[in-house]
Amino acid sequence: MELWFTEQEQEQIRTSWKAEEVLFRSQSEFQAVDVIQTKAYGRMLVLDGCVMLTDADEFVYHEMIAHVPALIHKNPKRVVVIGGGDGGTVRELLKHKGIEEIILCEIDGVVVDTCKKFFPKVAGCLDDKRVKVKIGDGIAYMKELNQEIDLAIIDSTDPIGPGEGLFSGEFYRSVAKALKPGGLMVAQSESPWYSNDILGRIHRNISAGFKHKRSYMGAIPTYPRGLWSWTMAGQDAFSPADFDRARFNDIASGLQYLSVNMVASVFDIPPFFRAKLDVNE
Amino acid sequence: MELWFTEQEQEQIRTSWKAEEVLFRSQSEFQAVDVIQTKAYGRMLVLDGCVMLTDADEFVYHEMIAHVPALIHKNPKRVVVIGGGDGGTVRELLKHKGIEEIILCEIDGVVVDTCKKFFPKVAGCLDDKRVKVKIGDGIAYMKELNQEIDLAIIDSTDPIGPGEGLFSGEFYRSVAKALKPGGLMVAQSESPWYSNDILGRIHRNISAGFKHKRSYMGAIPTYPRGLWSWTMAGQDAFSPADFDRARFNDIASGLQYLSVNMVASVFDIPPFFRAKLDVNE
Numbered sequence: 001m002e003l004w005f006t007e008q009e010q011e012q013i014r015t016s017w018k019a020e021e022v023l024f025r026s027q028s029e030f031q032a033v034d035v036i037q038t039k040a041y042g043r044m045l046v047l048d049g050c051v052m053l054t055d056a057d058e059f060v061y062h063e064m065i066a067h068v069p070a071l072i073h074k075n076p077k078r079v080v081v082i083g084g085g086d087g088g089t090v091r092e093l094l095k096h097k098g099i100e101e102i103i104l105c106e107i108d109g110v111v112v113d114t115c116k117k118f119f120p121k122v123a124g125c126l127d128d129k130r131v132k133v134k135i136g137d138g139i140a141y142m143k144e145l146n147q148e149i150d151l152a153i154i155d156s157t158d159p160i161g162p163g164e165g166l167f168s169g170e171f172y173r174s175v176a177k178a179l180k181p182g183g184l185m186v187a188q189s190e191s192p193w194y195s196n197d198i199l200g201r202i203h204r205n206i207s208a209g210f211k212h213k214r215s216y217m218g219a220i221p222t223y224p225r226g227l228w229s230w231t232m233a234g235q236d237a238f239s240p241a242d243f244d245r246a247r248f249n250d251i252a253s254g255l256q257y258l259s260v261n262m263v264a265s266v267f268d269i270p271p272f273f274r275a276k277l278d279v280n281e
Numbered sequence: 282m283e284l285w286f287t288e289q290e291q292e293q294i295r296t297s298w299k300a301e302e303v304l305f306r307s308q309s310e311f312q313a314v315d316v317i318q319t320k321a322y323g324r325m326l327v328l329d330g331c332v333m334l335t336d337a338d339e340f341v342y343h344e345m346i347a348h349v350p351a352l353i354h355k356n357p358k359r360v361v362v363i364g365g366g367d368g369g370t371v372r373e374l375l376k377h378k379g380i381e382e383i384i385l386c387e388i389d390g391v392v393v394d395t396c397k398k399f400f401p402k403v404a405g406c407l408d409d410k411r412v413k414v415k416i417g418d419g420i421a422y423m424k425e426l427n428q429e430i431d432l433a434i435i436d437s438t439d440p441i442g443p444g445e446g447l448f449s450g451e452f453y454r455s456v457a458k459a460l461k462p463g464g465l466m467v468a469q470s471e472s473p474w475y476s477n478d479i480l481g482r483i484h485r486n487i488s489a490g491f492k493h494k495r496s497y498m499g500a501i502p503t504y505p506r507g508l509w510s511w512t513m514a515g516q517d518a519f520s521p522a523d524f525d526r527a528r529f530n531d532i533a534s535g536l537q538y539l540s541v542n543m544v545a546s547v548f549d550i551p552p553f554f555r556a557k558l559d560v561n562e
Contacts, residue, residue: 004295012321014285014297040293057474059553193338193502219500219508221474226507227500256556261549268542272340275537 005036005044007051009224010194017044017051017222023118028110030162035118041222043118045086047111048161051222058088058122059256061188064218065230066092067251069151069186070099071243071263072232076150077101080178082138082166084155085111087123093153094125095251102131103149105142107162109135139165145178152178154187159202167202172209172233182236185210189231191224192217192273199276203231211235215277216266218257229273240264286317286325288332290505291475298325298332298503304399309391311443316399322503324399326367328392329442332503339369339403340537342469345499346511347373348532350432350467351380352524352544353513357431358382361459363419363447365436366392368404374434375406376532383412384430386423388443390416420446426459433459435468440483448483453490453514463517466491470512472505473498473554480557484512492516496558497547499538510554521545 006016017038024035034046042055053061066089070076077100081089085106093102104126106112112133115123126133134141142152152175157163165171166187175185189202192215206213210233220228232238240263248260287297298319305316315327323336334342347370351357358381362370366387374383385407387393393414396404407414415422423433433456438444446452447468456466470483473496487494491514501509513519521544529541 010321012299012319016295016297018293038293040291191502192500217500219473219498221472221506221508225502226504227502256553257551259549259552261546262551265542265546265549268540268546270538270543271540272537 005038005046007046007049007224013224015224017041024114026110026114028108030108031157033108033110033114035114044222045115045119047157050158052157053086053088053119053122054222055119057221058086060218060220061223061228062088062092063255063257064216064228065089065153065155065186065188067255067258068216068230068263068266069153069184069232070096071248072238072240073151073184074182078149079103079151079153080105080142080145080149081153081155082142083107083157083163084153086115086119087112087126089153089155090128090131091122091125094128094130095254096247097250098247100130103134104131105134105136105138107135107137139171139174142171142174142178147178147180149178150180150183152183152185154185156188158190159198167205169205169208172206176209176235179234182234184232184234184238186230186232189215189229192227192229192269192276193225196276196279200279203277206231206233209233212237214238214267215269215273217269217273240266286319286327288327288330294505296505298322305395307391307395309389311389312438314389314391314395316395325503326396326400328438331439333438334367334369334400334403335503336400338502339367341499341501342504342509343369343373344536344538345497345509346370346434346436346467346469348536348539349497349511349544349547350434350465350513351377352529353519353521354432354465355463359430360384360432360434361386361423361426361430362434362436363423364388364438364444365434367396367400368393368407370434370436371409371412372403372406375409375411376535377528378531379528381411384415385412386415386417386419388416388418420452420455423452423455423459428459428461430459431461431464433464433466435466437469439471440479448486450486450489453487457490457516460515463515465513465515465519467511467513470496470510473508473510473550473557474506477557477560481560484558487512487514490514493518495519495548496550496554498550498554521547
C-alpha cells in the first residue's frame with residue numbers, strides 16, 4: 001500500500017508526505033504526538049497534525065532561533081527556552097561556550113521522551129550538565145523570573161492549541177520582566193506568507209511587551225509555504241552591526257544554514273513582509 | 282463539491298490547492314496549459330501539472346530573475362528572454378530605462394495567449410514597443426546570435442518536458458556565444474532543496490559554457506518546498522559589490538521582494554546549498 005501523511009495547512013492548502021512507516025502514535029495530555037518515517041525528509045515529528053521537525057531540515061529552524069539572538073546579545077550566560085522540547089534549540093545554544101546555563105521549560109513531557117527516543121541527535125543534548133529540563137507551564141514559569149536571564153527563546157507551536165498563551169501580550173510582558181538589562185527575547189512568529197490577521201496579533205502583542213522588535217526569516221522546506229519568521233525583541237535597541245565575529249567563528253564549522261553575512265544582514269527583510277509588519281503596528 | 286488541484290512534487294511530496302474554479306484547460310503542441318482560480322493565491326497558471334505562477338506571489342520569481350542580472354550588468358541594453366511566455370520577466374525588465382530592446386522567445390504560443398487573457402497584469406507588457414515576441418524554439422534562436430546581446434535570461438520550465446534542452450551544456454555554450462563582452466546569463470536553476478542529482482546536471486552544464494557562475498535564491502510559496510534558485514554566469518568575473526545604486530533607486534518603489542541590501546548580498550547563500558554546488562563542480 002501507499003501511505004501518505006497529509007498536513008492541512010490553513011484551510012486552502014494541504015501538503016502530503018509519502019511515509020514508509022508510522023513509528024509512534026500517542027495522545028498526550030496536551031496534543032497528539034506522532035513520529036513517521038518519510039521518504040523525502042527522514043523521520044518527522046508531528047504535533048496535532050503539524051510537522052514540527054524532520055531529520056533532514058531541522059538545522060534551519062534551530063540555527064536561526066538560537067544563534068541569531070545568541071550572537072547579537074553582548075554576552076549571554078543564562079538562557080531560558082520555553083517550549084522546544086525536541087532539544088534542537090538547546091543543542092545549538094550549547095555550541096556557545098559563554099552560555100553557562102540553559103533552562104528548558106516544556107509543557108509536554110511526552111514530546112521530550114519521544115524526541116530522546118526517535119531523534120537522539122536532536123534531543124540527546126538535553127542530558128548535558130549545563131541544561132536543566134523542567135516539565136511544566138512556560139507561562140507560569142516565566143512569571144517567577146525577575147531580571148535574571150539574558151535570553152528568552154520562545155520555541156512554541158502555532159498560536160492555536162497548547163502554544164496559544166505563548167503569543168499573548170501578557171506573556172510577552174512577563175518575558176520582558178524576566179530579562180536582565182540588555183536581555184533579548186526571540187519568538188517563532190509564523191510564516192511571512194500568512195495573512196495580516198495571523199501576523200497582526202503576534203506583532204501587536206510583542207509590541208505590548210517590548211519597546212524594540214525586529215523580524216527575520218529562514219527557508220524551511222517542511223513548514224507551510226517554505227518560509228518562516230522569528231521576531232527578536234528587547235527594551236534597548238539592538239543591531240547585528242557590531243556582533244562579535246570571533247564568537248561566530250567559534251561555531252561556524254557546524255553551521256549548515258547561517259553564514260556570517262546572513263547574521264550581519266538578518267533584519268533586511270523583503271518589502272512585502274516589512275509592509276505586513278508596518279500595517280500591524 | 283470541494284475541488285482540489287494537486288501538484289505531484291517529485292515522487293514523495295504532493296501539494297494540494299483548494300480551487301474555486303477551473304478557468305481554462307488546453308493541450309498545446311508542447312504541454313498541458315491550465316488556469317485555475319484558487320482560494321489561497323488567486324489565479325494560478327499550471328503547465329503539465331506544475332504551478333508556474335500565481336497572482337499573489339509571481340512578484341518574487343520575476344523580480345529575482347530580472348533585476349538581479351540587470352543591476353549587476355554594467356549597462357544592459359539588449360536582452361533576450363528564452364521561455365517566460367507569461368511576460369512577468371519582461372514586465373520587470375521594462376522598468377530599467379536603459380534597456381532598449383527585449384526579445385522574448387517562447388516556444389508555446391498558447392502560453393502567451395493564455396496569459397494575455399487570464400493574467401493581463403503579467404502579460405500585458407508584451408505589447409510594449411521595446412518588446413519583440415517570437416514564438417519559436419529558443420535553442421535554435423540562440424544559435425543564430427553572435428556577441429549581440431547583453432543579458433540572456435533563461436526563464437524555463439523544469440528540466441523535463443519542453444524545457445529540457447534549455448539545461449544542456451550545448452545550449453549554455455550557445456548562450457555564451459550570443460553574449461557581448463561583459464554579458465551575463467541568468468537561468469532558473471530549480472530548488473536548493475532538490476537532490477544533488479538534479480542540481481548536479483544543471484551546474485555541471487552551466488560550467489561547460491561559462492567560466493564564472495554564482496547562484497542565488499528567493500522564497501516562492503507556491504513552488505516546491507518554497508525556495509528557488511537562479512544561477513548567473515559569464516565569461517568575466519562579476520559581483521554585486523559595485524552595482525549602481527541609482528539604477529536600483531529608479532525601480533525601488535515597485536519592488537515587493539528585492540531590497541537594495543539583498544542585491545548587495547545576493548550570492549551569500551547558506552552553507553548547505555554552497556556544499557551541494559561544490560560537490561557538483
